[in-house]
Amino acid sequence: MAEPAPSPPPPESTPPGPTPPGRSAAGAVLFAGGALVLGLLAAAVLVLLGRLVVAYWPQVLTALLFFGVLAGIVVRQRYVARRERRELRERAQLARVDGMSGPEFERLTADLLRRDGYRSVQVVGRAGDRGVDVTAVAPDGRPIAVQCKRWTGRVGAPAVRNLIGAVHSSYAGHTGAIVTSGGFTEPAIAEGTGYLHLIDRAALARWLEGEPLRL
Incomplete structure (x- = not known):
């Protein structure tokens, strides 16, 4: 059987020729023309705004002041x-605390x-606990x-002094703190400074709101 004749080679593809100079030049002219028109429009708007401000500056100033004051009020x-x-929210939670009994307040403090993140939390309030x-x-x-x-009143210096003594004698090495739903007298604050952490009503409200207590 005769060998088939070889197929003719495919025709060579002709690479695309360069863009005609006229087309690229026309595109550049259109782009430059559009940019020029936009620039002229922007300049015209700025000139118009400037003339309006100059012509009506009292009204413009009044409007700016009005909107500035309005924004400040909002x-x-x-x-x-x-x-x-x-x-x-703070008052609502403090109102709930004000209706608690002493043991309920102790359990709330333990939960907080x-x-x-405090560990080994125990409610130990009982007779002979030396105030802890x-x-x-x-x-x-x-x-x-x-x-x-x-308490609804203020904690006085004797209570602070008693806890300082309890911490030094029965709870040596412990960091002492008093948490109250009331406040502290000035002598109590002076007595406890440097020895105890005093958590008053305002600090308790923040604690109830979620602010961590750092003793």
Whole structure:
């Protein structure tokens, strides 16, 4: 059988030729023309605005002042509204605390300590506890001794002095603290400074809101 004749080679493809000079030049002219038109329009708008400001500057200044004052009022109202909502939440939680018994307040304090990462939290308030109601271990390993006072009045210096004595005698090495739903007298603050952490009503409100307690 005769060998088939070889097929003719495919025709060579002709590479596309360069873009005609006229087409690229026309595109560049159109682009430059469009940019020039936009630039002229922008300049015309700026000139018009400038003339309006010059011609009506008292009205423009009044409008700017008006909108500035209005923006300030809106920002302040939002800030006041947020603050009032926060204070309302704090009052609502403090109102709940004000209705608690002493043991309930001790358990609440223990729960808040657990929430903040304190370990080995125990409610130990009982006869002979020397004023310590809750013990715990802080996240950094320090032992904590806490006295809880669900009071509406202010804690005085004698109570602070008694807890300082209890910490030094029965809870040596512990960091002492008093948590109260009331406040502290000035002598109590002076007595406890450098020896105890004094958590008053305002600090308790922040603690209830979720701010961690660092003793």
